[in-house]
Amino acid sequence: METVIQAAGLCVIGALLALVVRRGSPETALLLALAAAAAVLALLVPVLGELWDFLRELETYSGVSEEVFAPLYKTAAIALVVRAGGGLCRDAGESALAAVLETAGSLCALLAALPLMRAVLELLVELMR
Structure with a gap:
């Protein structure tokens, strides 16, 4: 607080x-x-350090591999950076740059989440067999 x-x-x-x-x-x-x-x-x-320690503890106790958590961390970090950067661009009067940054952030977030989406796809294919 x-x-x-x-x-x-x-x-x-x-x-x-x-x-x-x-x-x-x-x-x-x-x-x-x-x-x-x-x-x-x-x-x-x-x-952020305290939050990071908790997330590592959660990762350890959940038994879920780091491969699942890493895309979540990356996507959250991308969202935070893009939001701050977009706001600064808008404050500077560059709304077009802010829009481009948001588009780039969306694509990068999708790319970061790709391993997680692949794991879900593999699980679905396995369940269908």
Whole structure:
């Protein structure tokens, strides 16, 4: 809870500063937004570490191979990166680049999930025999 409040505070302060600076220097406003985003990401490193440890523990206790979990991790990471990158592109006034990034992210997520889809297909073929 405390981390979310800190992240929200950093984002609001960064947004307000960027709003004030945007009229005089849009480039500086974008850099302020990037700095705020980097500060929030740095704040989230311990949270991500704890989440990663839990996912590894879940993987160990579930008995499911890493081959099943790896596509899920990759797809989630792609979604997070694309969402942040798309938002930054839109803030910079480049909605076309944001759309291209989202399309690329969708294709990369499908590619990352391909081993999982192949495993499901193999299971279905095996069940049909």
